[in-house]
Amino acid sequence: MNGATINNLIEILVKISEKLPITLTIMVLSLFFGLVLGLVTAIIRIRKRPVSYAIATLYLSIMRCTPALVQLFLIFFGLPYLLMLLNININGWNKITFVVIAFSLHMAASLSEVIRSAYLTVGNSQLEAAYSVGMSYFQAIKRIILPQAFTIALPNLGNDCIMLLKDTSLAFTIGIVDIMGEVRIIVGNNYGINEFQVYMVISLIYWAITIAIENGVRYLDKRLNRGHVSISKY
């Protein structure tokens, strides 16, 4: 067996980890824009004004029923063409922009449903109670609904983050060198060295990040869930 020595593996680990910031950048940007768009979509779906509701529902259906890879390709190949029609030149655009746009759109769809269901779970009666003491809609949202909705949505938000992490593994298909892209390069350059080992290394990296996210969510969940017996300090 062509032994990949321990040194070799660590070398690979380091090389891959150098590209970790790129993966994380894609994640953070997509998450941010996805949240913004997701919030807007959730509000549209909550308010149910006929036209915007129909558009939002169609958008959700498309995002939910087509693979992320296809969406990535459509944005990558289609967006420049569309923008050219509007006379916008994209020649200088970084490839990461495309990935972020595609993943933001994708994330926003599932995030909007998470936000919407959390909002509905908190319930109308909390809103009515806030109204009855004289709060305005925005005061009610900020002080009563949002804190509760966030706690409810947290586990699902965590899951969506993990799915986003795994989706970033597709970015290399349009030429981005993030951790997955680096792995493809290594494998391509080192035909004969155990590709299996290299892929195991990167799966461990993904696994570690996933566990980190899960633990983070669990910690936040514990801290936010006051109102359970014990732990009340005043």
Added chain:
Amino acid sequence: MSSMFSWDFAIGHFPELLKVVPVTLLIAVVSMLLGLVFGLLIALCRIYRVPVLNKLAALYVSFIRGTPMLVQLYVFLYGVPALLEALNNKWGWNLSSDNISPLIFALTAYTINSAAYQSEVVRAALNAIDMSQMEAAYSVGMTTTQSIIRIILPQALVVALPNLANIFIGLIKATSLAFAVKVIDIMAVAKIVSAEGYRFMEMYLGAAIIYWVICFALERLFAVMEKKLRRYESKMV
């Protein structure tokens, strides 16, 4: 830069995409069914806390859920030959992975993947059923097998169905990665044809439409199934 969108190209090559839809469906269906069987076994291991298997199962589920499908496919693609080589060297066998069809690779990888997710769904569904149901079944004289099949499983199915439906739809979408192990499915054809003709949008748009139609139809189907199953649930007063 690419010229105008060519409807001729898009429509002309669409049938080629349709031709491989059965491959996509095959992978999804087989992986789902096999995955259900394994998922059930894994769930039972965890519920009954079988000594070693319990921890192994938990680790396995965590790994599958924590790593991208694409990476799992590659691990499989390169792992099997490596494993065979190791076995060959150790025990002097002469196995070769060259003759294994890419489809088998894909099916195995997707089965292992969906089994992990389905085991979680099954576990949650079984936990959701009150054990007093079993007691009631015993009290009217049913055997364990009878009570599981006639009472527990139907109720568990209702709880599990929405999540299983999501997993299946997710599986359909995940098959879009099968080209990584050289399976000729929808995405593979789209890539090949679009690269040949330099007409990317036309092919990927076609692929997108096919996926969307399949998933949309499935969503409707599952919604109907769920409604029929819930017929037996009483309405909240």
Added chain:
Amino acid sequence: MIEIKAIHKAFGKNEVLKGVDVKVNKGEVVVILGPSGSGKTTLLRCINFLEKADDGELTIGETNIKFKHAAKKDILKVRRQTAMVFQTYNLFNNKTALENVMEGLITARNVPRNEAEKLSLKMLDKVGLSDKYNAYPNQLSGGQQQRVGIARALALNPEVILFDEPTSALDPELVGEVLTVMKNVAKEGMTMIVVTHEMSFANEIASRVIFMDGGVVVEEGTPHEIFNHPKEERTKLFLRRIVPDWNYVI
């Protein structure tokens, strides 16, 4: 003084309020009775605009609003002059009992925090829950939650407190503690409009009883008049149903 004139409200094709006039003077306790579907809860919820009435006008203190063209500003104003106690208590789940009582003061009335805290503690004391100020709603019994709800309403010092079937969701043994608190609130001179099925409360405490059925006011009068000398047939039918073995003098 609270006055409602000619209020109309329909849910789709279903007309729930068909022109109702109600006048409540300061310090009065008005109890509204009626079968379900009579519109009594809707009437209450229209007062603080949790439901939007279709037509009619509302006067609270100095403020006069027409329901049809009610501006957001006016709605907020009315809500800051009233308070509501809900059937399902509706305490803010993410706040402690004390914070629940303080919330409206701080947010909607710009009361500084330590003043609000002092006032809220006093109110919690009044309803007998000063030792639970730090508890979250899910740590309190139904009766305790409702009492916090009443404290929350009291702290706002409104022109009127609206009670929407305050004891209907409570276990029987917890009803008494809430009614006691409500009686004390009444004795201290708070203006109250109460929708309830608790006849004993109505009999003991109400200054006036209004009987509604099918979206209109059928009859109103003092408790003695309504319970002992009802004039309308519908009133008699209702009373007979609610208190089966009851004798009234004709």
